[in-house]
Amino acid sequence: MKQHRPHRRTWGWTHWALCALILAAWGLRLPPALVNRLHADEALYGYWGLLIGRGQDVWLTTVPVYKPPVMPYLTALTQICFGAHELAVRWVGLSAGLLLVPLVAALTRGMYRDRWSAIGAGAIVALSPFAILFSATAFTDPPMVALGVAACVAAIRRRAGWAGLWLGLSCATKQTGVVWAPLVMLLLWSRKERFGATIGALSVVGACVAGWDFLRVQAGAESFWQTGVTGYGGLRLIWPHELWDRGRAWQRWARYFYAAPALNIGTMLALPMLVGLARWKRDVLGSWYDLTVAFFCVVYWLFHWLVAFPVWDRYLLPLLPVVAVATSRWLSILVAALRVAILRRLPSWVCPLLLMLALIGPAWNGAHSRYPVGGDHWAYDGIDRVADFLSHLPTGSVVYQHWLGWHYSYYLFDAPVYIAYWPTPSWLAHDVQTFGAVGERYITFPSWESSARVAQALRTVGYRLSPVQIAYRRDGSPSFVVYRIRAL
Numbered sequence: 001m002k003q004h005r006p007h008r009r010t011w012g013w014t015h016w017a018l019c020a021l022i023l024a025a026w027g028l029r030l031p032p033a034l035v036n037r038l039h040a041d042e043a044l045y046g047y048w049g050l051l052i053g054r055g056q057d058v059w060l061t062t063v064p065v066y067k068p069p070v071m072p073y074l075t076a077l078t079q080i081c082f083g084a085h086e087l088a089v090r091w092v093g094l095s096a097g098l099l100l101v102p103l104v105a106a107l108t109r110g111m112y113r114d115r116w117s118a119i120g121a122g123a124i125v126a127l128s129p130f131a132i133l134f135s136a137t138a139f140t141d142p143p144m145v146a147l148g149v150a151a152c153v154a155a156i157r158r159r160a161g162w163a164g165l166w167l168g169l170s171c172a173t174k175q176t177g178v179v180w181a182p183l184v185m186l187l188l189w190s191r192k193e194r195f196g197a198t199i200g201a202l203s204v205v206g207a208c209v210a211g212w213d214f215l216r217v218q219a220g221a222e223s224f225w226q227t228g229v230t231g232y233g234g235l236r237l238i239w240p241h242e243l244w245d246r247g248r249a250w251q252r253w254a255r256y257f258y259a260a261p262a263l264n265i266g267t268m269l270a271l272p273m274l275v276g277l278a279r280w281k282r283d284v285l286g287s288w289y290d291l292t293v294a295f296f297c298v299v300y301w302l303f304h305w306l307v308a309f310p311v312w313d314r315y316l317l318p319l320l321p322v323v324a325v326a327t328s329r330w331l332s333i334l335v336a337a338l339r340v341a342i343l344r345r346l347p348s349w350v351c352p353l354l355l356m357l358a359l360i361g362p363a364w365n366g367a368h369s370r371y372p373v374g375g376d377h378w379a380y381d382g383i384d385r386v387a388d389f390l391s392h393l394p395t396g397s398v399v400y401q402h403w404l405g406w407h408y409s410y411y412l413f414d415a416p417v418y419i420a421y422w423p424t425p426s427w428l429a430h431d432v433q434t435f436g437a438v439g440e441r442y443i444t445f446p447s448w449e450s451s452a453r454v455a456q457a458l459r460t461v462g463y464r465l466s467p468v469q470i471a472y473r474r475d476g477s478p479s480f481v482v483y484r485i486r487a488l
Helices: 013-035 040-053 070-082 091-112 115-127 129-135 141-156 160-173 175-190 196-218 224-232 240-257 261-278 284-306 319-341 350-367 383-391 405-411 425-435 452-459
Strands: 398-401 418-421 441-446 463-472 478-487
Touching (some): 013 115, 013 129, 013 350, 040 070, 070 091, 070 160, 091 115, 091 129, 091 141, 091 284, 115 129, 115 350, 129 141, 129 240, 129 350, 141 175, 141 319, 160 175, 160 196, 175 196, 196 224, 240 261, 240 284, 261 284, 261 350, 383 441, 383 478, 398 405, 405 418, 425 452, 425 463, 452 463
Parallel strands (some): 398 418
Antiparallel strands (some): 441 478, 463 478
């Protein structure tokens, strides 16, 4: 009797296409991660990582911390492994950006059982200029989003415990990770899974975060919850006269999801069309997922529009993977309808191919930082040269700061200089008058600030500003001027 060999699962075209998308995502995200300088928030997270990694403040009790613990400790780990430089600070964001591609594809495949829709959604995330420019940063948003999507994938695969773990880690990366909770619960409910394991795993992560915060408070620090609420200033519903301006502002950021007019219009049509077609399709479970995706997008958008959140581009990042699922799903339905009505030989892979062709140009521009989303937008070009100059000053030199405190904390972490904050020109003049004869003193002005008031205040006490270093942006315009404070 002939024995049959066990069936071996082989890689098909979809797997190779997914690998190609991951490689493309890496190639597109690496240039902005290497070329752009650190945003102020990125420099602050890098500084926290150095405090932890160097053992100077493992519990972060000496600095006001307003984020949960996952990101600071991951950043500390990457800097221990790769050294204290910008790419190490951004390594977590880069990794999250790459993982988001297969995660979104897996989520789409799990929801609709359509491999080419999954590749299309993965292609959107891999080639979206919005995703490219945020993956090349050290913001907490990219890992928060990747962990949230991982929770959704676990939910659609009936892994309730893992869904709770990833959801908890998403919230432990950034507090707004809680936005994934409704979507995770809806996906679990659609799979007839109980929520006990999810809530249990979520509670374990929450207990760990609460324990970490408790230890910090016992050591004299302020709770990160309290610091975050104080710094944020509270929330309120917007006033009626703010409706139009806020809507336009969010729309201006959202257009960089694709930066392609055809896809932007297609996305605007995708959600209402999915809702409209849900009642006519025979696939009840697929229709449920269409409504779930549309519900998440609409509620998320309305919440950020009608509640007085700051209109910051990174707040839209959690919307991108869900919009990618909706766009790819709608396009696959359109291709299927064309196959039935007109073009019977139209292949299914046309859907991801069209998406890739539409996004090649925007992806290239995003990789070259030609859109005003993501990191520093060239504002801090030259800060590395300023830091290199200041780090070689004689031991004990005083570096005054007013705008660049977080950058100095990171870039001058090991420098033998003393960093002093000056609140007003009169305070600076008084300090220089009192201690100016001891050691060298320097001050840096960014291009968007004038040195006239400080120069006038110093002249009244017998000192002047002498330029010693000028840093330039990549377009040739000056970005920073370093002055030495000298006696007249």
